[in-house]
Amino acid sequence: MKLSFYGGVGEATGANYVLESGGARIMVDCGLHQGSHYAERQNFDPFPYDAKSIAAVFITHSHLDHIGRLPSLVRAGFKGTIYSTGATKDFAELMLLDSQHLLAQEAEREHKPPLYTDEDIMNVLRMWQGLRYHEPVAVGPFTAELFDAGHILGSAIVKVGAEGKTIVFSGDLGNFPAPIIQPTEMIDAAVDYCVIESTYGDRAHENVDKRREMLEDAVEDTVKSGGTLMIPTFAMERTQELLYHLHQLFEEGRIPHVPVFIDSPLAIKLTAVYKKYESYFNQQTANIAKTGEDILNFPGLRLTLTTEQSKEINGVLPPKIVIAGSGMSNGGRILHHEQRYLPDPKSAIIFVGYQAQGSMGRQILDGAKEVRIFGETVPVRCKVMNIPGYSAHADQPRLLEWLEHMRKTLKKVFVVQGEQQSSEVLAGKIIDEMTILAEVPKPKETVEL
Numbered sequence: 313m314k315l316s317f318y319g320g321v322g323e324a325t326g327a328n329y330v331l332e333s334g335g336a337r338i339m340v341d342c343g344l345h346q347g348s349h350y351a352e353r354q355n356f357d358p359f360p361y362d363a364k365s366i367a368a369v370f371i372t373h374s375h376l377d378h379i380g381r382l383p384s385l386v387r388a389g390f391k392g393t394i395y396s397t398g399a400t401k402d403f404a405e406l407m408l409l410d411s412q413h414l415l416a417q418e419a420e421r422e423h424k425p426p427l428y429t430d431e432d433i434m435n436v437l438r439m440w441q442g443l444r445y446h447e448p449v450a451v452g453p454f455t456a457e458l459f460d461a462g463h464i465l466g467s468a469i470v471k472v473g474a475e476g477k478t479i480v481f482s483g484d485l486g487n488f489p490a491p492i493i494q495p496t497e498m499i500d501a502a503v504d505y506c507v508i509e510s511t512y513g514d515r516a517h518e519n520v521d522k523r524r525e526m527l528e529d530a531v532e533d534t535v536k537s538g539g540t541l542m543i544p545t546f547a548m549e550r551t552q553e554l555l556y557h558l559h560q561l562f563e564e565g566r567i568p569h570v571p572v573f574i575d576s577p578l579a580i581k582l583t584a585v586y587k588k589y590e591s592y593f594n595q596q597t598a599n600i601a602k603t604g605e606d607i608l609n610f611p612g613l614r615l616t617l618t619t620e621q622s623k624e625i626n627g628v629l630p631p632k633i634v635i636a637g638s639g640m641s642n643g644g645r646i647l648h649h650e651q652r653y654l655p656d657p658k659s660a661i662i663f664v665g666y667q668a669q670g671s672m673g674r675q676i677l678d679g680a681k682e683v684r685i686f687g688e689t690v691p692v693r694c695k696v697m698n699i700p701g702y703s704a705h706a707d708q709p710r711l712l713e714w715l716e717h718m719r720k721t722l723k724k725v726f727v728v729q730g731e732q733q734s735s736e737v738l739a740g741k742i743i744d745e746m747t748i749l750a751e752v753p754k755p756k757e758t759v760e761l
C-alpha cells in the first residue's frame with residue numbers, strides 16, 4: 313500500500329492524502345490551502361494526480377481546508393463516490409456554497425477566473441453519500457470506517473484497511489471537553505500507521521475550563537466601557553459553542569442583557585442544521601435539548617441574514633456583541649465591524665480560534681498597531697484578547713493521549729496539518745516519549761506502507 317501526501321504537510325490547511333493498493337486509489341480529504349488569502353495560489357494549480365483515477369474520497373469533516381477543493385476535483389474528472397457522515401455532507405453544502413461567493417469576490421479582485429461555480433458544487437453533492445459512524449464501507453481492496461473525532465459536529469476519524477494493514481487518519485481532533493459534541497473516540501483496534509494532525513502539536517491549551525469565565529469577563533468589561541465586542545469566528549461549531557455559553561451566562565444572570573448579533577448568513581444556516589443532529593450531542597447537551605430548551609438561542613439574539621440587516625447593526629448603539637466571520641479576518645462581514653471598531657479604545661476584539669500565519673487575525677493578535685482593510689489603513693486601538701480554550705483542536709497532551717491507545721501496534725506516525733515547527737515538535741515527542749517512529753512528510757512525498 314502506498315500513501316502520498318499532497319497537502320496539509322508543513323502547513324495547517326489543504327489536507328489531501330492518497331492511498332494506493334493494487335492500482336486502486338482512494339483519497340482522504342481534499343482541502344483548500346488557506347492563509348493570507350481566502351484561497352492561496354496553490355488552489356489554482358492542477359492536481360498532481362489524475363482525478364479520474366480516484367475511486368472514492370473520504371471526508372473527515374466540513375471545514376474548508378478539508379473539503380474546499382472537491383468542486384475542482386470533480387471539474388478535473390473525478391467520477392467516484394464521496395463519503396462522510398450525514399452531518400458533514402449537510403454542512404459541506406452550506407460551506408461550499410458560501411465559499412463560492414467569497415472565492416468569486418477574491419478572484420474578481422485579483423483578476424483571476426473563479427475556482428468553481430455553484431454548478432460544480434451541485435455535481436459534488438450528487439456524488440456524496442452519508443455514512444453513520446462505524447458503518448463499514450468497501451471500495452475495491454479498501455475497507456473504511458468512521459469514528460467520532462469530536463472536533464466539530466459530524467467530524468470523523470477515518471480508519472482504512474487494505475493488504476492486511478490498517479491506517480488511521482485523524483482528520484482534526486477535538487479539544488476536550490467540547491461544549492456541545494461528543495468527545496474524541498479512542499481507537500482501540502490494532503493500527504499499523506497513523507496520520508495525525510498537529511495544529512497545536514507544540515503546546516498545551518491554557519484555561520480550557522476557564523474559557524466560559526473569560527468570555528463572561530470580556531462581555532462584562534466591554535459592556536462597562538460601553539464598547540462593541542467583536543468576535544471574529546468560524547461559522548461552524550465555534551459560533552454554536554459561543555451561543556451555547558452565552559445562553560448559559562444570560563440564563564444564569566451572569567452577564568447583562570445586551571444585543572448579540574450573529575452577522576453571518578452561513579453561521580445562521582449552519583446553526584439551523586444542528587437541530588437535525590441532536591443525536592450527535594454529548595449527554596449533557598442532549599439532556600437539555602430533550603427538555604425542549606433551545607440551547608443555541610436567547611432573548612436579545614439577532615440573526616442578520618441580509619446585507620441590509622447587517623448594516624443596521626451600525627445604528628444600534630453600543631454596548632453590543634457582534635459575532636461574524638471569517639474566523640481569521642481574511643474576508644467576510646467581520647471586516648466591516650473591524651474597520652469601524654478596531655480604532656475605538658472602548659471596544660474589544662476577542663480571538664477564539666486558530667489564526668494562521670499571514671492572516672489579518674494573526675497580525676492583530678501579534679500586536680499590529682495598524683492593519684489594512686479594504687485598501688485603508690485602520691489603527692488598532694481597541695482591546696485585543698485571546699481565549700485559546702475555545703480551540704476546536706486537541707492540544708499536545710491530548711494528541712499524545714489519543715495516540716497512546718494505538719501504541720502497542722503502531723509502526724509509524726506521520727505528522728501533518730500543522731505549521732512546520734508545530735509538526736516537528738509533535739513528531740519529536742512521539743519519538744522520544746512513545747518510542748514510535750514519526751516523521752513530518754514532505755509535500756508530494758510518497759511512502760510505501
Ligand SMILES: [Zn+2]
Nearest residue numbers: 373375463484
Ligand atoms: Zn477542522
